[in-house]
Amino acid sequence: MRILETKNVTKAFGGLVAVNDVDFHIEEGEIVSLIGPNGAGKTTFFNLITGIYEPTKGEIKFLDQFLKKSKPYEITKLGIGRTFQNIRLFSSMTVLENVMAGQYCRTKADLFSAIFKLPNARKEEDRVMEKSLEILDFLDLKKIKDEIAVSLPYGYQRRVEIARALATEPKLLLLDEPAAGMNTGEKKEMQGIIRKIRDKGFTILVIEHDMKLVMGISDRIVVLDYGNKIAEGLPQEIQHNERVIEAYLGKGGAA
Amino acid sequence: MANLSRVLFNLVLATAILFGLIKILSKAFDFVARYISSIDKKTKRFINIGIALMVAIWPIVFINQPYVLRTSIIVLLYIVLALSLNIVLGFAGQLSIGHSAFYAIGAYVTALLTVNFQISFWIALPTSALIAALFGLLLGIPTLRLKGDYLAITTIGFGEILRLVLINWTNLTRGPAGIPGIPFPKIFGFMINTNLRYYYLILVLVMFTIFVSYRLLNSRLGRGLIAVRDDEIAAEAMGIKSTYLKILAFVLGAAFAGIAGSFFATYIHYVNPDNFNYMESVLILCMVVLGGVGSIPGVILGATVLTIIPEALRDIATYRYAIYGILLILMMIIRPQGMLSMASLKGGAKSENSGNKKRNKGLRGLSGS
Numbered sequence: 001m002r003i004l005e006t007k008n009v010t011k012a013f014g015g016l017v018a019v020n021d022v023d024f025h026i027e028e029g030e031i032v033s034l035i036g037p038n039g040a041g042k043t044t045f046f047n048l049i050t051g052i053y054e055p056t057k058g059e060i061k062f063l064d065q066f067l068k069k070s071k072p073y074e075i076t077k078l079g080i081g082r083t084f085q086n087i088r089l090f091s092s093m094t095v096l097e098n099v100m101a102g103q104y105c106r107t108k109a110d111l112f113s114a115i116f117k118l119p120n121a122r123k124e125e126d127r128v129m130e131k132s133l134e135i136l137d138f139l140d141l142k143k144i145k146d147e148i149a150v151s152l153p154y155g156y157q158r159r160v161e162i163a164r165a166l167a168t169e170p171k172l173l174l175l176d177e178p179a180a181g182m183n184t185g186e187k188k189e190m191q192g193i194i195r196k197i198r199d200k201g202f203t204i205l206v207i208e209h210d211m212k213l214v215m216g217i218s219d220r221i222v223v224l225d226y227g228n229k230i231a232e233g234l235p236q237e238i239q240h241n242e243r244v245i246e247a248y249l250g251k252g253g254a255a
Numbered sequence: 256m257a258n259l260s261r262v263l264f265n266l267v268l269a270t271a272i273l274f275g276l277i278k279i280l281s282k283a284f285d286f287v288a289r290y291i292s293s294i295d296k297k298t299k300r301f302i303n304i305g306i307a308l309m310v311a312i313w314p315i316v317f318i319n320q321p322y323v324l325r326t327s328i329i330v331l332l333y334i335v336l337a338l339s340l341n342i343v344l345g346f347a348g349q350l351s352i353g354h355s356a357f358y359a360i361g362a363y364v365t366a367l368l369t370v371n372f373q374i375s376f377w378i379a380l381p382t383s384a385l386i387a388a389l390f391g392l393l394l395g396i397p398t399l400r401l402k403g404d405y406l407a408i409t410t411i412g413f414g415e416i417l418r419l420v421l422i423n424w425t426n427l428t429r430g431p432a433g434i435p436g437i438p439f440p441k442i443f444g445f446m447i448n449t450n451l452r453y454y455y456l457i458l459v460l461v462m463f464t465i466f467v468s469y470r471l472l473n474s475r476l477g478r479g480l481i482a483v484r485d486d487e488i489a490a491e492a493m494g495i496k497s498t499y500l501k502i503l504a505f506v507l508g509a510a511f512a513g514i515a516g517s518f519f520a521t522y523i524h525y526v527n528p529d530n531f532n533y534m535e536s537v538l539i540l541c542m543v544v545l546g547g548v549g550s551i552p553g554v555i556l557g558a559t560v561l562t563i564i565p566e567a568l569r570d571i572a573t574y575r576y577a578i579y580g581i582l583l584i585l586m587m588i589i590r591p592q593g594m595l596s597m598a599s600l601k602g603g604a605k606s607e608n609s610g611n612k613k614r615n616k617g618l619r620g621l622s623g624s
Contacts, residue, residue: 076494105494114474
């Protein structure tokens with residue numbers, strides 16, 4: 001089943017066309033990587049999907065629903081979770097609290113029942129705690145759950161961000177450069193984590209620069225350059241695609 | 256000229272003394288925070304009960320010293336006010352400098368209802384809270400789209416407009432003359448007419464405010480609010496409806512300020528627009544910032560210290576606001592997280608460096624980007 005589909009999606013900032021006429025889709029259970037040189041429009045594309053920007057033209061369909069003028073929080077509630085390229089953890093919260101905050105959109109206790117801890121709020125709170133601990137356990141973060149999240153080493157912060165995104169109970173998980181700034185060992189670990197998440201039944205869209213990681217995990221790769229989709233296919237196909245090599249290395253680089 | 260140099264000398268002296276004091280006290284506060292974060296639940300409860308007992312016995316010990324009692328009541332009143340601003344500034348990260356407007360609304364509603372319509376204080380109190388909350392909603396819906404400085408300016412504007420309305424709408428408020436003769440509250444024939452009784456009344460209100468603050472902070476809504484304060488974009492991406500939460504915090508903060516105002520009116524028996532000027536808002540803001548934005552024990556401490564200091568330093572009352580100014584600047588330089596910061600109470604000693612800078616951001620109102 002197609003979980004996400006975009007048609008002719010275009011985003012222009014004044015005269016600069018950051019994303020141009022991109023057709024894209026992702027099937028349920030797939031890991032798709034979005035790659036491209038710096039400034040190719042990958043993050044803009046992410047921001048279009050998550051509702052931070054509104055497309056200038058074209059449409060985005062998620063699970064039979066058109067995301068038109070949807071606010072970011074509405075899109076998250078529909079089932080798209082994301083992480084950020086430059087980590088955006090809640091700085092005053094512990095790891096556990098960060099993940100619990102991710103559960104916000106799956107709970108609904110109102111002010112009154114939250115303050116007087118009425119049975120429904122209490123039950124909900126227990127469920128949030130249980131679910132958050134389960135996610136932390138899944139990503140091996142349980143033993144650092146009471147640390148302030150931003151005080152952790154970089155690799156852990158990335159993992160906490162993923163945990164927080166998983167806490168929103170997404171159907172589609174968007175990872176924006178999950179391995180940026182990591183060393184080889186950490187990258188390998190991240191690769192394992194992404195696989196593990198997919199095996200749990202999540203659909204994943206990754207932006208990543210690290211080719212080894214991309215080739216290692218992707219079922220399919222989409223390449224953007226100057227906002228245009230220039231190639232799409234299996235990892236092996238992309239490796240040998242001339243336009244892609246040209247985009248990365250310039251003309252004549254193929255030799 | 257001689258006068259000016261004396262003033263300057265005094266201010267420099269005050270700066271030096273405050274600098275040293277904050278430096279030394281910072282160490283002490285860190286120690287306290289570390290201790291609080293390290294103790295287990297049982298001891299914590301024990302300490303809480305101890306404090307509650309002390310606060311409960313306090314007025315009985317000082318029953319023959321009306322000055323101490325009055326000051327204690329004012330301290331408790333400001334704790335309610337500071338905690339109400341803390342919901343807006345500390346939890347939601349929205350810099351509101353017009354908070355005394357809601358305080359004024361609460362006071363005037365109670366004054367008008369009890370004096371003109373002989374309505375019981377027990378009805379006037381929730382009505383004051385509701386009307387203040389309503390104004391919070393009306394102000395919040397359009398203004399909370401603004402960020403940081405812009406919001407601060409709008410709220411200052413609101414505070415000033417309200418004060419001018421109170422001065423000029425003489426038919427209703429009697430203008431600068433104020434409304435005298437606000438009666439003692441009565442409950443089932445039991446009159447609250449002594450300092451002791453007033454003390455317990457405001458103590459109940461303080462307890463209620465603390466209770467609501469804690470419960471709110473530890474609920475899903477509280478996590479949502481802190482998330483919005485820390486990083487609005489990330490919060491929205493986690494499915495948190497930030498505008499709704501900011502308005503909720505604003506309304507709740509306004510309601511508690513209204514409660515404080517209502518108490519003020521019945522305690523002083525007289526309200527006039529001068530009680531609710533801009534400096535009053537600044538004072539409340541100072542309490543929150545000084546104590547530790549977002550941290551409930553910190554804010555209580557901040558309110559206590561800033562109410563007692565001017566009492567203790569009656570002789571140099573002229574310098575009061577100059578000293579507040581210096582104090583705030585020094586605090587921002589030496590200890591931006593406040594006396595008892597939220598992070599240190601959580602035991603995040605490691606994060607002190609990384610955390611503080613980000614918290615400052617919230618104060619400057621950079622809630623996004």
